[in-house]
Amino acid sequence: MTSPTPGRVYLIRHGQTPWTITGQHTSVTDIPLTPAGEDEAKAIGVALAHVTFELVLVSPRQRTQRTAELAGLSQQAVIEPNIVEWDYGGFEGLTTAEILQARGDGWDLWIDGVVGGATPGEHAADVYARARAVLTEVKNIVRDGGNVALVAHGHFLRSLGAAWVDLPVIDGRKLALHTGTVSILGYEHGHPVIISWNIPATGYSSCDDSVNGNAQP
Known part of the structure; x- marks a missing residue:
């Protein structure tokens, strides 16, 4: 029996928010999209209108739910708490520059993690574990076509991208990811690969077999 052609995983980072403009770490703070962020979400819908999804998982935050809605994905959406953003704990709402100034050292989120605050915060290993748990379900669907x-969210999806190709979580810091972008994970000759990364929705073509979910492995 011939195995089905594997499907794809489409990683959609939510549209722009006021805090992505200022560079503030945003996890549990539930802020809306900016008008530009709403435009980004609509562009994602246009870019992916030709793709049929077996499953759509959405973080419970309003910025992701609104992105899914404007992209035309809300009817299929399943709210998945495991794909929320990295819990920044006491660093919530701070910029990297503010954290570095307060600590007086060479702080790196991926290595040093965060301190507790209104929420306990997470370290990279915690986020990586959530990503791997999500991928357990996702991989079964993708392998079946x-x-x-x-x-x-940005840091979560970067961690998940590393997990998909069996890289350590710290390598997620090499995967820059902007708002309103689509990245695609898949398989090539049976091996998990990153097909495209951090592509603005306007950069996709509906005629491009490399992103339509129907290309041969």
């Missing part, structure tokens, strides 16, 4: 969309 289905496409999956994850509408989530």
